[in-house]
Amino acid sequence: MRDNLIFVGIDETQEEDAEAVLKTFMQEQLKIEQDLVRVHRMGARRVNDQRPRPIIVKFGDFKECQHVRQAAFDQLKVEEYYVKEQFPEEIEERRKLLYPARRAANRAGDRVALTVDRLYVNGQRYVPGKALPQSNSRILVRDHTIDELRADTRRPTGTPT
Structure with a gap:
């Protein structure tokens, strides 16, 4: 690839x-x-x-x-x-978790770099679920791990969470 x-x-x-x-x-x-x-x-x-x-x-x-x-x-x-x-599927899944934070930082006028499966905002690495580092944006992006996303897609309908 x-x-x-x-x-x-x-x-x-x-x-x-x-x-x-x-x-x-x-x-x-x-x-x-x-x-x-x-x-x-x-x-x-x-x-x-x-x-x-x-x-x-x-x-x-x-x-x-x-x-x-x-x-x-x-x-x-x-x-x-x-x-x-083009990236392997597992890296694409991790990147998808970073896209909302990347959009928010871009809209706020921050310097943004998405490198493989890591997001950097104004030179600092962004960790999903935390506030954007030294950002003009005050948006907090909800944290989902890959395992949580997979569990959500495999859970039968009607099953309590």
Whole structure:
């Protein structure tokens, strides 16, 4: 997964070649040309959903992947598109717990960095369930561990908590 990136927000058509669509996007929006090892849309087609499915791309090596990430950072100023790294499922679960705090800190004007599964606000590591460190925001984000989330999804309906 180290050499993979996920492109979000690129329009989808019924019978498309995802690789051709992505190469056009990279030329027009990112102003680069790159060799791609594998390109496809994620998940099954959604019947009544107007949002396009993300495109996942595998690059030949890590340097190419980083080059594209840097180009996306430099060139993409439109909020409808973004490029992100692909992480294993367990790291994605931990990141999802940090997203509300990241949004709150961003809205408050704090410096925010989400590095793999760690959130830093104004240079200090944020721990879920605690107030944001030296933040302009006074929002407290409720703490959930991965085990609590898994227990909630596996509990049969009607079972007392």
